[in-house]
Amino acid sequence: MSLFNVFQVSSSAMTAQSMRLNAVASNLANADSIVSADGKPYRAKQVVFEATPMGSDGDLSKGVRVRQVVEDASPARMVYDPKNAAADEKGYVAYSNVNVVEEMTNMISASRSYQTNVEVMNTAKTMMLRTLTIGQG
Amino acid sequence: MASLSQELSVYSQAMNLRTQRHQLLASNIANADTPGYKARDFSFEKAMQNAMAGSNGGSIALATTSGTHLQGSGMSGAATLQYRTETQSAVDGNTVDMDVERSQISENAIQYQIVSQLISDTFKGMRTALSSTSS
Numbered sequence: 594m595s596l597f598n599v600f601q602v603s604s605s606a607m608t609a610q611s612m613r614l615n616a617v618a619s620n621l622a623n624a625d626s627i628v629s630a631d632g633k634p635y636r637a638k639q640v641v642f643e644a645t646p647m648g649s650d651g652d653l654s655k656g657v658r659v660r661q662v663v664e665d666a667s668p669a670r671m672v673y674d675p676k677n678a679a680a681d682e683k684g685y686v687a688y689s690n691v692n693v694v695e696e697m698t699n700m701i702s703a704s705r706s707y708q709t710n711v712e713v714m715n716t717a718k719t720m721m722l723r724t725l726t727i728g729q730g
Numbered sequence: 731m732a733s734l735s736q737e738l739s740v741y742s743q744a745m746n747l748r749t750q751r752h753q754l755l756a757s758n759i760a761n762a763d764t765p766g767y768k769a770r771d772f773s774f775e776k777a778m779q780n781a782m783a784g785s786n787g788g789s790i791a792l793a794t795t796s797g798t799h800l801q802g803s804g805m806s807g808a809a810t811l812q813y814r815t816e817t818q819s820a821v822d823g824n825t826v827d828m829d830v831e832r833s834q835i836s837e838n839a840i841q842y843q844i845v846s847q848l849i850s851d852t853f854k855g856m857r858t859a860l861s862s863t864s865s
Contacts, residue, residue: 595749599756606760642764653750655757657764706763713756716839723846728853
């Protein structure tokens with residue numbers, strides 16, 4: 594029953610989208626962070642998706658997996674604040690390079706994609722249940 | 731009884747192809763945010779014609795040139811995958827159009843249910859015929 598592959602494909606997409614949502618959450622939480630664990634300003638994290646063959650039908654069904662998590666290379670946001678303890682000799686503080694607007698749109702896109710995949714899964718479920726009723730009544 | 735099994739083989743072939751198409755469309759939707767992914771689909775009509783031509787020819791098995799070759803079912807060979815022509819290009823090279831995919835997957839699901847209804851009706855017809863002779 595190759596319809597089971599649809600469940601695998603959709604759930605892989607849901608996992609990938611929730612990882613993306615996770616990255617968005619940590620980016621938004623650290624939007625105003627000055628230092629991260631390594632002592633440098635926090636850098637926004639982005640997930641990179643990749644299509645991967647899934648299930649028994651090889652080429653026919655392709656799922657998604659997160660290939661890697663990359664760090665945003667854009668420069669840190671410099672804010673003039675000489676009173677801050679973390680300010681450099683010119684009085685600038687390096688904040689994280691998180692673009693809040695970008696992260697919000699990312700969040701909406703991820704949740705919509707997640708919902709669509711849930712819907713696809715439900716459709717497959719309806720089809721399978723319908724198949725089970727063949728010959729009844 | 732040949733006609734019943736013949737009729738059912740048409741339906742089961744259609745169901746198989748609908749299932750395959752559903753997998754393909756689900757993959758397209760799953761990869762809607764994957765950079766460089768190209769949306770794929772196949773023409774159900776053409777695949778069905780291919781499958782029927784194959785089954786009318788007597789055999790849909792793959793040709794083997796050696797006794798050690800495995801016998802493929804040849805079922806999935808009926809459908810030739812094609813890339814979808816994109817309407818709006820994305821910067822990341824992804825060609826999945828969510829509106830198209832969603833409408834196609836709904837259509838495919840309905841068609842699948844139609845086929846399953848037809849199979850049910852065939853059996854129902856048989857049952858009616860059997861009960862009318864026994865009474």
